[in-house]
Amino acid sequence: MSEIRADGTNVRTAHQDLHSEQGALRGEHPGRSRNPVIKVADLAWLEFEKPDLDRAEVFARDFGFGIAARTERELWLRGTFAGSPCMVIRRGRTSRFIGPAFRAAERADLDRLARATGSAVRDADVPGGGKVVDLLDPSGFPVRVVHCGEQLPALPEQQPLLLNFGTDHRRTNATQRPPREPSRIQRLGHVVLETRVFARALDWYLDTLGMIVSDFLFLDGQRDRGPTMAFIRCDQGSRAVDHHTLAMHLGPGTGYVHSAYQVTDLDSIAVGGEYLKERGYKRSWGIGRHIQGSQLFDYWRDPDHFMLEHFADGDLFSCDVEPGWAPMSTSGLAQWGPPATRDFLGASPSPQRVRDVIEALRGDNEMDPARLFGLLKAANS
Template sequence: MIRVADLAWLEFEKPDLDRAEVFARDFGFAIAARTPHELWLRGTFAGSPCMVIRRGRASRFLGPAFRAAERADVDRLAAAVGHTVRDIDVTGGGRSVALFDPSGLPVRVVHCAEPLPALPEQPPLPLNTGTRPRRTNATQRPPREPSRIQRLGHVVLETRTFARTLDWYLDTLGMIVSDFLFLDGQRGRGPTMAFIRCDQGSLPVDHHTLALHLGPGTGYVHSAYQVTDLDAIAAGGEYLAERGYQRSWGIGRHIQGSQLFDYWRDPDRFMLEHFADGDLFSCDLEPGWAPMSASGLAQWGPPVTRDFLGTNPSPAKLREVMTALRDDNELDPARLLGLMKAMSS
């Protein structure tokens, strides 16, 4: 129907906005706006905010908002699905249309009238490499401070209706696939994970803006935020560790997307990623195919954790699996066993 240009922001509810703001600053966000009922977070790049957190009774993910390239795209999409275009309360104003993907997750497509101005950057450190020294008579001392977020990079979502949900994002929002993952011995049944990007023609964009994978749950898995370089990731990680936050997995380098990564849990147990040096693809690359496995998630780094994989046993996880197997969806016993094997391989 349209081709979205990028993720705009992610929407959450949390009961304690003060605690959310403390973590946001420690993680490296800047505050775009704060009211008694809303907290808008941003990066240093010009554009839209990265995240809005609204005061609510419980901590939960509300859904993603994607950025339309033109205001007319919002109108055209609303007309095609029979929904109303509404004003949005973001700084500078704008318009949006509210949709639902086949998983039942709310998805907004927005066009902001006035982008936020850029903020001062965290400069990359000059590196001496091979025969190209850039630093002489000077030591290297990255400051122990928060990794300054530049922008929102991607969000990962879990769904029980993988094929239908993937098709919806491709058909409705004009996204395209960078890589498929499949289960060992089940490639004939199709993929169980897809890394998908925005289609901006010959303009290179992030390897994935959205990743979807089949599973017993529905909704948010993690979101990723770009920082300057590896030193920003590492020094910012030390800053977070000193303040008692939990690292979920890292530091390492992924295979699909190639980015340097470091994953953390916020006080409400949501997972967030610092990343740098990710792949950029234009529209003319064909999708890759690879088997899904825990060892295939990184080129180097520490072994992947159970916390990152979401395989820690709990009564809630068991109920989630049993509910998924009873309902009419794409998760059957063979798929579930294949996923369990992949996450232990």
């Protein structure tokens, strides 16, 4: 099924079980900007601060990162794919997420972005050098847009296993014995953020960085108030890209939820999980397969309680796939796998969470009692 846009382009409306049971209703958010400032090409890396870089490096190696660079004050982590690093951890007084860095498609995009936002283009403090524009999104997250000079070379890959399917016997006279070792991270896939100003933040990423929505989620009985979660991808035209590079959801807090890193296949996820479990790390949720994005997933906590995901086999969408719309629910998070845990959902009560709720309900944001009740209902549905 397709339709013709006003500009003459043919658009696949994509709601015959492609990725959602339904699409937008008349007047709902289109999921893209008419005239964005630039169109970022991808997520470059994530920035954190932690007081103990030695402990951070031990977990990073166990989780499957390579080390791109290490100084007394910085730890740069990478995957096996050529390109930019996945993460930088800087020494700080507390463990905290700083913000994401997105990759500009062209160097000239930084000049255009700087002019439009009243910012400056400066040298990037990244291995290999480059240029960066520093921004602040409506949630208060520092957001960098970078154009790197020197790219990291590719590293040896963890090869996918050769599988037999029914009468298709590709492996004979050979056994399957994947080595018990860390999953080898290939690349950074996406980051998920919680915000009290979801609608404003969503429009900012679409208008400023040219990202487009793959799927919207809405609260039961509140669709007329707009979505409360969006899975957002980069717009590279006809080139298919990850179903989501950024996901955001409305909540009482403002902060990092998790980040996801691609590995080779299901065996890499499973064996890497066994490796992490043997070393005493805590699994948050997994193994399973998501609905929005379709990824195979496995979620873990690092020693500072940050959540990181191993994933494989995610959906890839080109620009002609329109947003899907679906109700927000815990049961709608996975096609198969164990039930989502309270740890993954952030549903365990804590003094900080109580303070977040009180502050959100008193503040100038998009949280109100109806939204809060709807989120609690979604977490238990």
